[in-house]
């Protein structure tokens with residue numbers, strides 16, 4: 456079994472802080488900047504990892520609330 460926890464990570468090139476691999480793409484890397492190229496590679500690998508995980512096991516679907524859910528609420532001021 457493999458367990459991977461939630462990963463929150465931020466990376467920014469100090470020379471090109473506005474470069475966003477998600478919206479700009481690798482073609483927007485200026486002058487072959489190694490830091491921007493690393494960000495683009497991290498983004499691509501992350502995207503591929505998420506796609507592999509979803510292909511292995513689709514995300515769990517939340518249980519749908521019953522249609523009469525609102526009616527079952529107990530009023531606080533009644």
Ligand SMILES: [Zn+2]
Nearest residue numbers: 468471488491
């Ligand atoms: Zn850069």
